[in-house]
Amino acid sequence: xxxxxxxxxxxxxxxxxxxxxxxxxxxxxxxxxxxxxxxxxxxxxxxxxxxxxxxxxxxxxxxxxxxxxxxxxxxxxxxxxxxxxxxxxxxxxxxxxxxxxxxxxxxxxxxxxxxxxxxxxxxxxxxxxxxxxxxxxxxxxxxxxxxxxxxxxxxxxxxxxxxxxxxxxxxxxxxxxxxxxxxxxxxxxxxxxxxxxxxxxxxxxxxxxxxxxxxxxxxxxxxxxxxxxxxxxxxxxxxxxxxxxxxxxxxxxxxxxxxxxxxxxxxxxxxxxxxxxxxxxxxxxxxxxxxxxxxxxxxxxxxxxxxxxxxxxxxxxxxxxxxxxxxxxxxxxxxxxxxxxxxxxxxxxxxxxxxxxxxxxxxxxxxxxxxxxxxxxxxxxxxxxxxxxxxxxxxxxxxxxxxxxxxxxxxxxxxxxxxxxxxxxxxxxxxxxxxxxxxxxxxxxxxxxxxxxxxxxxxxxxxxxxxxxxxxxxxxxxxxxxxxxxxxxxxxxxxxxxxxxxxxxxxxxxxxxxxxxxxxxxxxxxxxxxxxxxxxxxxxxxxxxxxxxxxxxxxxxxxxxxxxxxxxxxxxxxxxxxxx
Numbered sequence: 001x002x003x004x005x006x007x008x009x010x011x012x013x014x015x016x017x018x019x020x021x022x023x024x025x026x027x028x029x030x031x032x033x034x035x036x037x038x039x040x041x042x043x044x045x046x047x048x049x050x051x052x053x054x055x056x057x058x059x060x061x062x063x064x065x066x067x068x069x070x071x072x073x074x075x076x077x078x079x080x081x082x083x084x085x086x087x088x089x090x091x092x093x094x095x096x097x098x099x100x101x102x103x104x105x106x107x108x109x110x111x112x113x114x115x116x117x118x119x120x121x122x123x124x125x126x127x128x129x130x131x132x133x134x135x136x137x138x139x140x141x142x143x144x145x146x147x148x149x150x151x152x153x154x155x156x157x158x159x160x161x162x163x164x165x166x167x168x169x170x171x172x173x174x175x176x177x178x179x180x181x182x183x184x185x186x187x188x189x190x191x192x193x194x195x196x197x198x199x200x201x202x203x204x205x206x207x208x209x210x211x212x213x214x215x216x217x218x219x220x221x222x223x224x225x226x227x228x229x230x231x232x233x234x235x236x237x238x239x240x241x242x243x244x245x246x247x248x249x250x251x252x253x254x255x256x257x258x259x260x261x262x263x264x265x266x267x268x269x270x271x272x273x274x275x276x277x278x279x280x281x282x283x284x285x286x287x288x289x290x291x292x293x294x295x296x297x298x299x300x301x302x303x304x305x306x307x308x309x310x311x312x313x314x315x316x317x318x319x320x321x322x323x324x325x326x327x328x329x330x331x332x333x334x335x336x337x338x339x340x341x342x343x344x345x346x347x348x349x350x351x352x353x354x355x356x357x358x359x360x361x362x363x364x365x366x367x368x369x370x371x372x373x374x375x376x377x378x379x380x381x382x383x384x385x386x387x388x389x390x391x392x393x394x395x396x397x398x399x400x401x402x403x404x405x406x407x408x409x410x411x412x413x414x415x416x417x418x419x420x421x422x423x424x425x426x427x428x429x430x431x432x433x434x435x436x437x438x439x440x441x442x443x444x445x446x447x448x449x450x451x452x453x454x455x456x457x458x459x460x461x462x463x464x465x466x467x468x469x470x471x472x473x474x475x476x477x478x479x480x481x482x483x484x485x486x487x488x489x490x491x492x493x494x495x496x497x498x499x500x501x502x503x504x505x506x507x508x509x510x511x512x513x514x515x516x517x518x519x520x521x522x523x524x525x526x527x528x529x530x531x532x533x534x535x536x537x538x539x540x541x542x543x544x545x546x547x548x549x550x551x552x553x554x555x556x557x558x559x560x561x562x563x564x565x566x567x568x569x570x571x572x573x574x575x576x577x578x579x580x
Contacts, residue, residue: 033061035287038251041429044398048220048429054247054283055098055135056215062289063091072263074291079125080312081296082304087125091289094132099213101126101133104205109164109187113138113216116226117164118156120144120171120273123296126191126202127272130166131282135224135243138216142226142238145273146171147545154178155235156228157185160436168192172199220244220429226436227275229373230474230483238436239374242429246283249376249430252397254284257369258316259342259383262289265312269300269319275373276347276479280318290316302326306335313339320479321350322510324358324366332361342383346370347479348511349467352389368392370465372453373481374432374445375399375421379465391464392457398428403459408448411458416468419457420450427451473569475504477513482548484569487514490543491550494536496524501559503573505552516550517559517572529555 040046065071075088089097105111117134119141121127134141142160144153146167153174157165161184165175169192176198179185190199218224224243228236254260258280268280285292295308300323309317317340324345343358346369355366370392371377378401381393395401400422403411411417421428423446431451435441445452456468475482484502491500498519505515516536524532533553540549560568 033058033065033289035251035255038248038287039255041248042251042397044428048244048248050220051217052220052244052247053135053215053218054243054286055095055132056217058247058287059091059098059132060095060215062286063095065289066091071289074263074265076286077125077128077292077294078265079123079294079296080308082308089125094129096211098129098132098136100206100209100211101129101202102136102213103209104189104202105130105133105137105139105164108200108205109189111137111139111164111187113218114140114223115164116140116142116160116162117166118142118144118153118160118162120146120148120153120165120167121191122146122168122298123272123294124168124191125294128282128292135218136213136215138218138222140223140226142228143273143277144228145271145545145547147271147273147547148174149542149544149546150174150177151543152545154181157182159228159235160226160238163187164189166191166202169194169196172196218243220248221433223433225278227278227373230481230486235486236483237438237441239432240434240436241432245430245432246278246376247287250279250284250287253279253369253377253380254288256382257367257377257380257393257396258284258288258318258344260285260288260290260316264288264315265291265293265339266316266318267293267295267308267314269305269317269323270347270479274347274479275371275376276318279371279376300326302330306330306332309337309340310335311338315339316342316344318344318346320347321345321354322348322478324354325351325509325511328354328357328361332358335362337362340364343367344369346377348476350390351511355387355389369396370467375428375451375453376430378419378421378453386462388460388464391460391466393465394463395465398430400424401459401465402450403457404447404450408450413459413461416456416458418471419453419455419465419467420447421453423449423451470504473503473573475502475512475514477504477507477547478510480547482514484514486544487516487540487548487550490540490548491516491518491536493543494539496520496527496532496536499559499567501567501569501572502550503569503576505576507551513551514548515552515554515576517554517556519557519559520555 076091076094077089079087117139164187166189188199189202191202221242223240226238226240229239230236266285270276343364344367350368358366367381369377369380377396379393380396403417404420405417454471456471458466473484487502488500491497498521501517504512507513537549560571
């Protein structure tokens with residue numbers, strides 16, 4: 001990262017003094033960005049513009065505001081790795097660097113507007129740089145977690161027909177092992193020092209790339225990004241989003257849930273492969289002109305996290321409940337956070353006890369939100385408003401969230417049913433457009449005039465939403481969505497396994513974890529159960545992403561099935577959660 005780090009010396013060290021309040025009172029900068037208009041669009045009070053590009057219409061505008069001295073001098077991107085390396089980019093620098101990166105993608109990578117590129121990187125500055133570069137060029141980017149295996153990468157390359165893959169030297173061997181089976185793949189771009197046969201080197205190309213680039217005038221409804229999301233059956237689906245769905249669709253979330261201002265520094269800890277990173281680490285904070293803070297920790301470390309909050313002026317923190325569950329196990333009363341004022345959580349249900357402990361030990365509230373890859377943030381607890389421990393807050397504009405039965409009847413307050421979003425004359429612009437190449441799956445998410453989230457819940461008399469369970473068998477562990485089919489498919493490849501059923505199981509730290517019920521073949525029936533469990537766990541880690549492996553394994557003689565022979569995962573799940 002020598003080339004990129006060197007450029008941060010072009011600007012002075014950030015001075016964390018309070019910024020002039022007149023910025024917020026007269027709203028000059030916000031007015032020049034039309035943020036109030038974007039919020040009106042978000043509420044469906046105004047039409048979505050024909051053209052929109054986040055890089056041109058938001059980031060470049062903040063760059064101009066920054067030049068005019070109408071924004072605090074904190075960086076647009078502030079990256080550290082805990083080992084002494086640090087990167088700080090202003091909006092002006094982010095713009096200049098992303099234009100050079102855009103030219104790398106166009107030539108010599110040979111990509112064009114509408115082409116698809118898979119981006120698999122950890123929390124390094126280049127991930128943000130290339131997100132913006134793809135937006136500038138109209139290239140459809142497909143983020144992926146660095147935990148993906150060769151099999152996962154092969155599936156994503158073949159399903160998406162991506163022409164380019166961008167990753168580092170950790171995953172390059174896995175890509176090389178499957179690339180010959182991916183005829184659409186034309187370019188492999190390496191974000192690491194040194195060279196590798198068959199790969200273009202981003203750092204070398206970046207140094208000589210032209211600095212000027214004219215941003216593509218993308219239509220608001222033009223595809224911008226695709227996220228692979230796990231389901232109950234089959235392989236992950238490709239949820240496609242447009243340029244406006246996140247770029248404008250985060251306006252309400254950014255203001256009322258995240259409560260962001262240009263003087264804020266937001267630390268969102270989500271993995272780069274998940275939609276939470278797009279919302280909390282790109283679109284929402286930069287829409288509001290806030291600073292995006294990143295601490296590149298290979299593995300989560302609660303003490304390092306707390307020490308970072310002591311040393312750096314992070315004002316806003318967002319992470320999965322699992323992180324807070326681990327943090328409250330520390331002696332938080334011995335820590336004095338430098339600037340932290342607003343804490344958020346989402347991605348999985350939050351235990352009321354964790355919320356209570358966090359408030360008791362830090363004096364800070366935890367504001368919960370609830371959303372999905374397909375539709376973004378569905379409900380939120382607005383900053384300063386009443387918090388109900390265990391609730392996911394109230395519906396977020398523009399969504400009309402209702403609890404319905406199987407016949408689309410809206411249920412009375414307090415009754416459990418399907419959490420659904422009512423569709424009026426047309427679906428909200430911030431929805432995903434489709435599951436790519438899967439019209440049947442796309443159609444299955446709609447029932448009458450409702451989009452079905454796949455979650456069960458209820459709404460109280462004050463309009464607060466309460467989560468009960470997934471309506472399907474998807475497992476949500478530490479904020480990661482895990483489809484049981486993927487784990488079962490990996491297990492069946494082991495010679496010891498005749499068949500298996502994978503369900504969620506309660507866990508005090510992760511909320512829920514993967515549990516596998518396994519029927520063994522006769523030749524393995526006498527094997528040591530403890531050793532075989534470890535062997536099966538290691539096998540799954542090799543076959544699919546490591547976070548999907550079953551942390552619990554139970555060997556059984558048979559699995560409960562329907563008359564037609566389908567495994568009754570629901571029965572196993574209920575038994576596991578003590579509901580039978």
